[in-house]
Amino acid sequence: MVFTTPLLDKPAPGWKHDLPGPNEPTSTEPYPPVLSNPPNHVDDVYLELARATMRTRGIGVWLTxxxxxxxxxxxxxxxxxxxxxxxxxxxxxxxxxxxxxxxxWAGIYFWRMDTEAPRDEPIRFNRFRRKAYVYRFHRDGLRPFSGNAWGVRAEVYEWDNLRAEACSVYGPMGSGGLIETVTLAVVKPGTNQVTDRFHFAHEIQQGEMYWAMAQLFMQQGPQALPQFPRSPRDWNNEDMTFNLARRLAPKVQWPADIDLESRTAP
Known part of the structure; x- marks a missing residue:
């Protein structure tokens, strides 16, 4: 079911429609051939999906x-x-x-965005703990020299408090271009009041399928997921790529306590 009026207070910028809630039936069926990446990992305990806030990287290091x-x-x-x-x-x-x-300012911002964002910003769904673990890169364009405003933080959210929204906005792409995304919002328990929001996927079709994968895994387990023809990509093994930004980008390294919690049952 796709909702045609915003459920959340406030809806995401460029809101187009809400996706089904975490414990509701999916609105689409995941189709592996059209998805950018297979899951990084899936077993009976947790599902890890690749995630990137930047769709393209490698240009900023040359613009700097x-x-x-x-x-x-x-x-x-x-x-x-x-x-x-x-x-x-x-x-x-x-x-x-x-x-x-x-x-x-632009030179410093372009450089930091391209080289300080991690090679992947994965999100883990643990179906036994009913939590989502987000490896999240924070940046602040108003403070390009700041050390505290930039960097990775591993954040933990309750699965039942997540809501998915499809969004589309026009971005500065030459003569103009439509940018479609799916974002995840965190709400106060039992309400539609948003306390946090973060990027989930590029393109609405892919975002809906990845969200459906998370729903199926959390509701039914790994047996409900489709089979992917490709093996998972090792995002940390980027040292031989010709993309300078990806070579300079830090590897994904979860904090030890969150890494253990997110991969295990209570």
Whole structure:
């Protein structure tokens, strides 16, 4: 069942429709040939799905030198003007200063987004503990130099408190482009009040299928999942790739206590 009016307070930006709740029948059947990745792991206790907040990476590391070069133009221009003409005009000086700040910020942001995000941001569903464990990368564009605002945190949510939403927004892609995603919201128990929200999958069709896989696993167990023709990808084994960002990206390393809890029954 797909709901046509938002169930949550507040719905996700670009809300299109809600997906069935965690303990409701699925709205679609997972079809492995159209899914990007098979599960990272599945057994009787937990299901781990690959997840990435960035759909494409590897461009930012090459944009960074370009942005830093642009940032150097502003002080070089001011110094040259001062040496030749004296005190520069106020308005052009402010414009050059803003250009320096924006280019420097963009260069640092692009670099950190491409190289500090982990190679995978998996999510684990433990059907015996009825919890979801999210390996989640946090970043803050307003604080590109911050150490605390950037980094991975392993977060734990109750399965019954998760809600899935399909979203579509127009993004800055040349002449404009539609970006479709499925996000997971965390609600207060017994309410539709959202306390947290995070990315789950790119493209609505794939997101609905991955959510259906989580539902089937949590409701019926691994025998309810389809068979995948491909073996799981080893996301940590990226050292030989030609993608510089993926080679520099940190490997997935769960905190020991959460890693043990998420893989075992109570």
């Amino acid at each position: 030198p370009f942005m830093f070069s642009l940032a150097l133009i502003a002080p070089f221009t001011l110094i040259t003007y001062i040496l030749k003409e004296g005190t520069p005009p106020l308005i052009p000086s402010i414009f050059l200063l803003l250009a320096f700040i924006v280019a420097l």
